[in-house]
Amino acid sequence: MSDQDSISARISADCPPDTQRMLTAAWAHDVEGVKKLLDAPGKASCQDPQTGETPLHAAIRACGPPSEDDTPEDLEAARKTVYELLLWGAIWNDVDNHNETPGCVAQRLARPELYSLCVEAGVRAEMLFGLMDGYEELGSDADEEDEEMANGADVEEDGEEAPQLVSVEGNGQNGTTGDEEAAEEEPTFQPPSVDDADVKSEAYLRSKLTYSDGKLVDEAGNGVMMAWETEIMRQSVDALLPDKQPGKRILNVGFGMGIIDTMFAETKPAVHHIIEAHPEVLEHVSGPDSKFGASWEASGPEQGAFKIHQGKWQDVCIELLEGGQVYDAIYFDTFGENYSQLRKFFTDFIPGLLDSEGRFGFFNGLGADRQICYDVYTKVSEMHLADAGLDVDWKDVDVDMKELAEAGKGEWEGVKRRYWTLDTYRLPICTFLG
């Protein structure tokens, strides 16, 4: 076990005794001891104030990497401890001072069984948040710092700062003065700070955009679309139109840099509709250098066959439905919207707009700055797609990370936030069930 993963490094001298007891019992995989200590709400997710270690981190970290000393009994005790903690409300995605969730530790230590328990807990939590309408922002949408993804599931890799000791704010109630209360307060862990990239759809749609070589960036410096995604767009087109037959009816939501629309146009569709809401993107599309201006619209096989629908898809799709439009291929890739909007598109529009033999795809950047969040969102979206009557096949696409490895460098130069950190893109190909 590396020094940074040792018990002495993880349970600090300042750790309050209750928390220390819980962390030690979790570290020892003392299931009975853990159960006894779980006597009040919040106990399962207590944190060392300096290291941010939670009982889940401790139970997983204590396993270390696989070794020949491992026994089935040890592993079973670890599994039971993690299971028990999750049962008692341990938070699956609290980060520690190294910006790792318990699942990140399990992945780093090559403990797939424990990793799976964390993923399953994440799926349960996110499905519940879904019922309560509390999703994070989409992965490609520059913001994943919603509280619901809880405390830095989307922390920038480079945004790590030394955690500070902070005190819980007292309000002087219960007959104590603020000072007395302060004296009794315990320090709490402050997770590594995150760069606040909270993009909201309305603000984004009003913001100034810059098209530059290989990227489209909003006024806060968020990457709206980047050229490194071209291969993903290429493979998405290949998946949606496998035979590249001409004469297909295509809908693309979100023009961005027009990368996917250029590829769609090359397949010589019968209908090619694009929905775009941002005024500056629309200005760019109608500009003299655009391939999708008035002459493109006029070049369609019939009037309205090639068309940029100006406005938000939430409004335009209602008109398309009312007009009885049906498509063979639909692609969805917007910016600044949260997962609830993608889910709305699945459930409210795909059933009416997609031909019964058609294919639907979307940019799958959900939680893409952290493997466990990506894995959780793969499952969550799969369940919601099934709710909408859709089956999904995931195709793994290698992402060349050479120029994407470091925030602020390579492809990320001039871009506020590294929204993609993974070697493999999971490309969704959705068709109707049955």
Ligand SMILES: C[S@@+](CC[C@H](N)C(=O)[O-])C[C@H]1O[C@@H](n2cnc3c(N)ncnc32)[C@H](O)[C@@H]1O
């Ligand atoms: C990531 S880009 C799309 C990139 C595109 N796939 C490509 O290949 O270049 C997202 C686009 O969706 C647009 N958008 C964001 N919210 C939208 C909404 N509610 N309705 C329509 N378009 C929207 C943005 O203005 C932006 O042009």
